[in-house]
Amino acid sequence: MKRLLDLPAYALNGLAVAMGVAIIQFVVDSVAGPHAAALALGGAVCASLADVPNTVPRTWKRVPVAALLSMLAAAITLWLMPTPLMMGVGVALIAFGAMMAMAWGARAGAVSFAPILAVIFTMAVPLGSAPLATLLLWNAVGGAGYVVWSLLSGALLQRRYRALAMGQSLTAAAALLRLRADLLTSPAAGADDLRGMQAWIQGEVVLADRLQGARDFIFVQPDNPRAQREIGIVLLTVELRDVLLASRLDLDLLGNDRDGQWVLNRMAAVLQGIAKGLDSAAEAARGGAVPAEMPPLELDTVFAPSPLAADDARARLLPSLKDRLRRLDADVRRLHALQCGESTLSPLSRSELQYFVAPEGWPLAALRAQWSWRSPVLRHAVRAGLALGTAYYIALMLPWASHPHWLVLSVAVVLRGSLEQTLARRNARVAGTVLGCAVVLALSPVHSSVVLSLVLLAAVGIAHAFVLQRYWLTACAATVMALLQSHMMLPSAGFAIPERVADTVLGAALAWAFSYVLPWWERRSLPTAITRVLKELNDYASHALRFEPGDQVSLRLSRRRAYDALALLAAALQRSSAEPRAVRLPLKDVAALIDHGQRLMAHLSMVRVTLGHRRADLQQGAASALSETQASLARCLTLKVGAPAAPADLDELAQLPPVPPAADILPWLLRRLALLVHDAHRIHDAAAAALAATDPGATARRRMSGVG
Numbered sequence: 263m264k265r266l267l268d269l270p271a272y273a274l275n276g277l278a279v280a281m282g283v284a285i286i287q288f289v290v291d292s293v294a295g296p297h298a299a300a301l302a303l304g305g306a307v308c309a310s311l312a313d314v315p316n317t318v319p320r321t322w323k324r325v326p327v328a329a330l331l332s333m334l335a336a337a338i339t340l341w342l343m344p345t346p347l348m349m350g351v352g353v354a355l356i357a358f359g360a361m362m363a364m365a366w367g368a369r370a371g372a373v374s375f376a377p378i379l380a381v382i383f384t385m386a387v388p389l390g391s392a393p394l395a396t397l398l399l400w401n402a403v404g405g406a407g408y409v410v411w412s413l414l415s416g417a418l419l420q421r422r423y424r425a426l427a428m429g430q431s432l433t434a435a436a437a438l439l440r441l442r443a444d445l446l447t448s449p450a451a452g453a454d455d456l457r458g459m460q461a462w463i464q465g466e467v468v469l470a471d472r473l474q475g476a477r478d479f480i481f482v483q484p485d486n487p488r489a490q491r492e493i494g495i496v497l498l499t500v501e502l503r504d505v506l507l508a509s510r511l512d513l514d515l516l517g518n519d520r521d522g523q524w525v526l527n528r529m530a531a532v533l534q535g536i537a538k539g540l541d542s543a544a545e546a547a548r549g550g551a552v553p554a555e556m557p558p559l560e561l562d563t564v565f566a567p568s569p570l571a572a573d574d575a576r577a578r579l580l581p582s583l584k585d586r587l588r589r590l591d592a593d594v595r596r597l598h599a600l601q602c603g604e605s606t607l608s609p610l611s612r613s614e615l616q617y618f619v620a621p622e623g624w625p626l627a628a629l630r631a632q633w634s635w636r637s638p639v640l641r642h643a644v645r646a647g648l649a650l651g652t653a654y655y656i657a658l659m660l661p662w663a664s665h666p667h668w669l670v671l672s673v674a675v676v677l678r679g680s681l682e683q684t685l686a687r688r689n690a691r692v693a694g695t696v697l698g699c700a701v702v703l704a705l706s707p708v709h710s711s712v713v714l715s716l717v718l719l720a721a722v723g724i725a726h727a728f729v730l731q732r733y734w735l736t737a738c739a740a741t742v743m744a745l746l747q748s749h750m751m752l753p754s755a756g757f758a759i760p761e762r763v764a765d766t767v768l769g770a771a772l773a774w775a776f777s778y779v780l781p782w783w784e785r786r787s788l789p790t791a792i793t794r795v796l797k798e799l800n801d802y803a804s805h806a807l808r809f810e811p812g813d814q815v816s817l818r819l820s821r822r823r824a825y826d827a828l829a830l831l832a833a834a835l836q837r838s839s840a841e842p843r844a845v846r847l848p849l850k851d852v853a854a855l856i857d858h859g860q861r862l863m864a865h866l867s868m869v870r871v872t873l874g875h876r877r878a879d880l881q882q883g884a885a886s887a888l889s890e891t892q893a894s895l896a897r898c899l900t901l902k903v904g905a906p907a908a909p910a911d912l913d914e915l916a917q918l919p920p921v922p923p924a925a926d927i928l929p930w931l932l933r934r935l936a937l938l939v940h941d942a943h944r945i946h947d948a949a950a951a952a953l954a955a956t957d958p959g960a961t962a963r964r965r966m967s968g969v970g
Contacts, residue, residue: 270426271315271422271423271427271430272728272730272731273727274315275419276723276726277723278415279310282412282415283310285407286303286306286408287306287715290407296711298396298400302407304401305329305332305336305380305400305401305404305405305406307383308376308380308383309326309329309404310408311726312324312325312372312373313325313412313416315423317479318417321416323623324369324373325409328372328373329376329402329405331360331377332376332377333380333398333401334377335376335380339356340394340398341394343385350651353650354648355647356381357378358646358647359377359643360374361639362629362639364639364642364643365628365629365632366628366629369620369622379671381667382671382674385666385670420479424479424483425548426548427476428479431469431499432541432543432597435499436540438462438466440534440537441465442509443530443533444530445462446530446533447526460835463832466829470829476499480493481615481618487605490608491604491605493608494600497608497610498596499597505589505590507867508871511865511868512583515579516579517576521569521574521576528565529564529587532564533587536591540597542556543601546601553602556594556595559587561588561591564587565580565583578918582930638679638782641780649772649773649776652772652776653669653673665761665765668761668762668769669768671769672766672768673769673776676688676691676769676770676773677773680837680840681781682839682841688773690734691766692770694735694738694740694741695762695763696763697734698737699741699759699763702746714746718742718743721740722743724739725743741762741766784834784835784837785845788852788952791831794827795824795827795949796900798827799895799899799942800900801823802866803892803899805821807891809873809884824859828859828860828863831852831855847952848951848955851955854944854948855948858944858945869888869938876927880928880931881928887932891938895939898943900946901953919933
């Protein structure tokens with residue numbers, strides 16, 4: 263049992279899905295026979311698509327919807343199957359409606375595919391094998407049975423899912439720490455190191471996703487001391503990300519000589535040690551145990567003996583660098599203390615924590631907002647409908663027309679919303695199908711229905727578990743599942759392996775071709791994405807640059823929105839890399855915008871830390887400087903007519919204050935504020951350059967309209 267609980271969340275979920283489908287098949291088989299069980303299996307599998315690691319209320323809002331949509335799609339399919347010409351129209355319309363569900367975002371992804379899979383399963387049922395009402399009845403029984411199972415299994419696995427979500431977020435934070443350490447010692451590190459920058463951006467995206475998953479599980483659980491500790495761990499991990507982001511600042515002042523590299527190497531070694539502490543915390547979170555004791559890192563002597571001469575200006579930077587490392591180390595040790603049972607009180611109330619949980623539900627306003635040709639959701643829905651309808655009609659004309667739904671399925675699973683995802687799915691689908699056919703070929707001498715049923719159920723679980731992890735494995739399992747299901751429905755027809763391979767290759771090619779129908783290249787969304795980044799950065803700055811403490815909930819929300827906006831822009835940049843060269847996003851300009859956006863976030867973090875620890879040492883002059891900086895940022899973080907005033911010279915900003923921060927913090931704060939404004943100018947310039955590169959007429963239009 264312990265080994266099962268040690269599985270990652272996606273594998274544990276796949277096992278639960280396979281068990282649920284198996285129970286439903288066994289019960290229906292015992293009551294009504296194998297044919298009814300095969301029909302109920304289709305309804306259960308379709309409903310199970312929406313059963314992912316989640317809280318019970320979220321499962322309740324998704325799995326029944328998938329079951330209902332699947333039953334509706336099955337009814338339409340059964341009604342139209344006697345007239346193949348109308349069936350093609352029905353396939354197209356069902357695909358269109360299913361893809362429009364993506365208006366509700368990623369949470370609708372699995373739900374949107376359920377009716378398409380229901381069409382495939384229903385078309386696999388031989389015409390006339392049972393009355394229409396009987397077919398729908400057993401489909402509904404399978405779907406309803408799986409809804410009940412998903413709620414029961416989800417409730418039983420809640421605590422395990424929470425532990426795994428927390429462990430994933432800590433593991434992602436450790437990976438980002440190691441990546442930062444590697445960048446410090448990389449000879450290619452620098453402003454032009456696009457590969458390193460993209461790796462860092464991708465690490466940030468992964469950490470943001472893992473943190474949101476942890477929030478969704480942990481912030482909604484019933485209040486008790488253990489929940490308070492888990493909430494404290496997630497909040498500490500969020501703060502740790504802020505400190506880690508700030509750890510990159512000022513390091514360019516160390517230079518590339520031997521002495522400067524010595525300092526960077528020492529910092530990298532400490533970051534690696536802290537990452538080990540996070541790994542230990544992640545392992546403890548997953549195992550529900552106490553983390554291994556974290557050895558002392560000797561931070562007091564980390565830069566001793568320093569090779570920097572006493573009169574070297576860089577030596578004045580070392581106390582600040584040491585303080586950042588000390589804060590990272592203290593945060594991780596605090597995580598360990600919480601895991602060891604130390605009590606804590608959340609800085610946010612239960613109701614305030616809910617603001618940080620991802621939204622759920624199906625508001626119609628989200629769907630209405632997509633009814634425009636400028637909507638990527640609508641364009642993809644039309645594209646999917648045309649592709650699947652075309653695939654069905656082509657399948658009817660092929661020499662092998664016994665399984666037209668296979669070609670439809672191949673197109674449905676490969677065609678994604680972006681060209682990058684479609685290309686990745688295309689290659690994985692073909693490879694997985696060939697491997698799956700080889701598995702079925704090896705099973706062909708087996709005639710035991712029990713053995714084949716067990717293999718089918720295992721394929722259901724594997725296909726479900728690995729769809730977002732290793733799609734080639736999902737494609738392999740789905741091939742085994744499709745071939746075995748068809749064989750069990752009609753054993754005399756054999757396994758039709760050559761037909762399956764041919765349909766997969768043709769379907770992958772069709773999906774690739776239809777990716778260029780009504781395409782939505784990332785450059786179309788760039789103005790909106792850039793506008794959002796500038797707005798959210800400015801909003802976060804307006805909260806962070808307050809001399810007196812403000813509303814912590816608003817500050818944290820604005821910080822999360824800024825991180826999310828940068829992450830969305832980074833994801834768009836990654837997707838664009840697979841698009842035709844003529845329409846790709848300008849890599850250097852967009853990467854520079856993201857890089858300086860993260861620098862600005864890091865500067866704001868440092869300002870917050872300074873104000874939190876040294877506010878009593880600052881005079882009124884600091885308050886006015888903060889206000890002036892906020893006004894300068896507001897001018898920079900917009901694309902209105904006229905560029906903002908030139909920032910301070912970078913060479914001048916490279917000069918460190920003559921006194922250490924322990925003696926007088928004000929000069930260091932003023933320098934940090936000047937660097938903030940400098941990075942805001944760089945964001946402005948990168949945004950303008952990116953928009954000009956993707957739309958040369960944008961600059962002229964902005965000048966005429968006077969807006970960004």
